[in-house]
Amino acid sequence: MKSGSTARTVANTTDANGGEMYASSSLEARARRLDPSLLKDLLENMLLIRRFEEKAAELYALGKIGGFCHLYIGQEAVGVGAISSLGPDDYILCSYRDHGQALARGMDPRVLMAELCGKVSGCSKGKGGSMHLFDKRLGFYGGHAIVGAHLPLAAGTAFASRYLKQPRVTVCFFGDAAVNIGSFHESLNLAQLWKLPVVFICENNEFGMGTPIEKTASILNLHERACAYNMAHAAVDGMDVLAVRESVAEAVERARNESLPTLIEARTYRYMGHSMSDPTHGIYRTKAELEEHRRRDPVKRFISALEAIGVVTQATVDEADRRIRDVVEQAVVFADQSPEPSPEELSTDVYLP
Amino acid sequence: MPVMQYREALNQAMREEMQRDERVFLLGEEVGAYNGAYKVSRGLLAEFGPQRVLDTPIAELGFTGLAVGAAMAGLRPIVEVMTFNFSILALDQVVNGAAKMLYMSGGQFGVPMVLRGPGGSAHQLAAQHSQSLEAWYCHVPGLKVVMPSTPADAKGLLKSAIRDDNPVVFIESEVLYGMKGEVPEGEYTIPLGVAEIKRPGKDVTVIAHSKMLHVALQAANELEAEGVDAEVIDPRTLRPLDTETLLQSVKKTNRAVIVEEGWSFCGVGAQIVDILQQQAFDYLDAPILRVTGADVPTPYNKTLEHMAFPDAQRVKQAVLRVLYKA
Numbered sequence: 001m002k003s004g005s006t007a008r009t010v011a012n013t014t015d016a017n018g019g020e021m022y023a024s025s026s027l028e029a030r031a032r033r034l035d036p037s038l039l040k041d042l043l044e045n046m047l048l049i050r051r052f053e054e055k056a057a058e059l060y061a062l063g064k065i066g067g068f069c070h071l072y073i074g075q076e077a078v079g080v081g082a083i084s085s086l087g088p089d090d091y092i093l094c095s096y097r098d099h100g101q102a103l104a105r106g107m108d109p110r111v112l113m114a115e116l117c118g119k120v121s122g123c124s125k126g127k128g129g130s131m132h133l134f135d136k137r138l139g140f141y142g143g144h145a146i147v148g149a150h151l152p153l154a155a156g157t158a159f160a161s162r163y164l165k166q167p168r169v170t171v172c173f174f175g176d177a178a179v180n181i182g183s184f185h186e187s188l189n190l191a192q193l194w195k196l197p198v199v200f201i202c203e204n205n206e207f208g209m210g211t212p213i214e215k216t217a218s219i220l221n222l223h224e225r226a227c228a229y230n231m232a233h234a235a236v237d238g239m240d241v242l243a244v245r246e247s248v249a250e251a252v253e254r255a256r257n258e259s260l261p262t263l264i265e266a267r268t269y270r271y272m273g274h275s276m277s278d279p280t281h282g283i284y285r286t287k288a289e290l291e292e293h294r295r296r297d298p299v300k301r302f303i304s305a306l307e308a309i310g311v312v313t314q315a316t317v318d319e320a321d322r323r324i325r326d327v328v329e330q331a332v333v334f335a336d337q338s339p340e341p342s343p344e345e346l347s348t349d350v351y352l353p
Numbered sequence: 354m355p356v357m358q359y360r361e362a363l364n365q366a367m368r369e370e371m372q373r374d375e376r377v378f379l380l381g382e383e384v385g386a387y388n389g390a391y392k393v394s395r396g397l398l399a400e401f402g403p404q405r406v407l408d409t410p411i412a413e414l415g416f417t418g419l420a421v422g423a424a425m426a427g428l429r430p431i432v433e434v435m436t437f438n439f440s441i442l443a444l445d446q447v448v449n450g451a452a453k454m455l456y457m458s459g460g461q462f463g464v465p466m467v468l469r470g471p472g473g474s475a476h477q478l479a480a481q482h483s484q485s486l487e488a489w490y491c492h493v494p495g496l497k498v499v500m501p502s503t504p505a506d507a508k509g510l511l512k513s514a515i516r517d518d519n520p521v522v523f524i525e526s527e528v529l530y531g532m533k534g535e536v537p538e539g540e541y542t543i544p545l546g547v548a549e550i551k552r553p554g555k556d557v558t559v560i561a562h563s564k565m566l567h568v569a570l571q572a573a574n575e576l577e578a579e580g581v582d583a584e585v586i587d588p589r590t591l592r593p594l595d596t597e598t599l600l601q602s603v604k605k606t607n608r609a610v611i612v613e614e615g616w617s618f619c620g621v622g623a624q625i626v627d628i629l630q631q632q633a634f635d636y637l638d639a640p641i642l643r644v645t646g647a648d649v650p651t652p653y654n655k656t657l658e659h660m661a662f663p664d665a666q667r668v669k670q671a672v673l674r675v676l677y678k679a
Contacts, residue, residue: 136458156418160427186415189415350455
């Protein structure tokens with residue numbers, strides 16, 4: 001295990017200390033063991049998120065999407081890999097950076113785009129927006145916009161599974177900055193103490209908004225915080241979709257079979273700013289640093305691995321990409337053509353009757 | 354009708370609702386093995402077991418948030434905070450979570466939970482343990498706020514709160530826990546949002562909730578000797594507020610005094626004044642007066658503490674002033 005002081009560089013594929021966890025050969029090796037149709041699904045899911053988010057950035061610039069808009073570009077492997085290991089009844093909770101997970105869970109891109117545009121056909125009727133995506137049928141329990149505040153909620157849905165004796169696992173995504181807030185610690189303690197079937201996934205993209213993790217966390221191997229609660233934990237290359245899938249699947253099984261929680265730290269990187277109002281580089285990171293991380297792009301790496309083992313070709317990838325771009329365009333058309341919420345919506349959904 | 358303590362009425366309400374609905378469970382500090390810091394949960398662990406009566410770590414934010422998540426997933430948690438002073442630690446989960454989940458999910462996720470425990474001052478507990486925070490919760494759309502003043506109300510309102518599909522902040526009173534009164538047996542519910550005229554009268558309307566109701570009633574009884582017939586109303590639910598009952602009374606008496614233990618500035622009474630002046634302006638024969646807690650942190654010293662809260666004498670003075678008799 002790496003020492004805390006080098007955590008910042010573990011994200012590099014070339015890192016000599018990274019070992020097998022970060023080697024692209026392991027991605028190919030894992031891919032060989034999986035069904036080609038699953039591999040193609042995972043790739044298309046990642047591509048969909050990439051293209052969707054690129055379009056969201058355009059719509060934000062056009063003023064069609066308002067408020068805060070936190071994009072998932074660069075982190076696709078985490079959401080896709082993790083969610084691919086879940087069953088249909090499992091619970092998912094996210095922070096405000098939630099578009100990727102919603103798409104990975106199967107939310108209709110049209111419904112998601114409509115929500116971002118504040119339309120009544122959106123998943124939350126246009127009343128939640130980018131940061132508050134919900135879909136009960138998908139087990140998608142939000143989009144929560146106070147850092148760390150949804151970790152107790154995830155302990156709560158996991159508690160409900162245990163209480164109702166249902167084999168439903170909860171997966172909770174949050175950023176690296178959340179590990180320093182009290183709710184993180186209170187939730188981990190309760191989850192281990194009460195043996196709750198929950199997988200906490202820390203997406204360590206190295207920055208809490210514009211502040212690097214070294215300036216905020218006393219232990220840089222963030223997953224080791226689980227030691228304080230006697231909880232199972234692991235670090236995983238968050239730019240390797242199959243490594244994430246494998247790690248999360250193991251944790252999900254632990255949750256489902258033993259009703260025990262896990263903390264997983266997925267080391268990833270976001271290419272965009274913290275939100276759309278934040279520049280991609282120049283203030284808290286250099287262009288060179290960003291470019292260095294782009295070299296281990298999770299989508300490109302996965303394509304290369306799948307090409308190497310003969311599951312895809314450049315031509316089939318291009319074809320899939322064209323199809324996905326069309327799906328995203330259709331989502332924009334749907335959002336554009338969807339009506340605004342009626343004025344009555346202002347005061348509905350405040351109380352249940 | 355059986356006579357029991359306020360705490361026993363609350364206990365009965367929880368016991369009956371837990372018997373009635375397996376989704377209802379109780380969690381909080383000391384609620385299980387210790388039988389509750391104020392013995393409100395006495396016997397519940399023995400009857401329902403540790404799966405449904407859970408002793409928590411001292412982690413209000415964590416266990417309240419856990420309850421919000423559990424409620425989203427179909428359970429009906431009762432969260433006991435040892436006192437409402439500690440609910441401030443959980444405020445983010447209540448205000449940003451429970452209160453808003455239904456709205457920001459476009460109506461998909463209600464949060465049927467009760468956050469309950471004692472509020473207000475007791476006896477020389479000093480600044481951090483003696484405060485009335487109901488105005489904070491009343492401010493937030495999505496929450497209901499209930500404050501019972503008698504054993505019967507405690508039972509009937511808590512049963513309704515537990516059955517309500519919305520998050521309900523249910524603030525009890527530390528000094529009323531030992532109060533005895535008649536409480537109907539078995540199925541007895543009081544709808545939320547309905548005030549009660551606790552003492553009918555014709556000369557002045559006195560509005561008071563929780564333990565201030567008893568201060569107001571004492572004042573009203575003493576005023577009777579002076580020929581003043583005060584009507585005393587307990588809103589019981591502060592949000593949603595039964596404005597109709599308050600308005601009808603004020604239209605009859607043409608005068609109002611509002612008593613609350615909490616701070617004056619932006620207090621519950623300020624909101625009631627706003628409603629009354631808007632909707633009964635032409636009926637008022639005097640400015641509405643408020644009798645409130647002093648605008649200070651609660652002092653420890655017994656004499657100073659007594660000065661900090663409304664008493665019957667101050668309520669009487671306010672009533673006489675709105676009657677232009679003082």
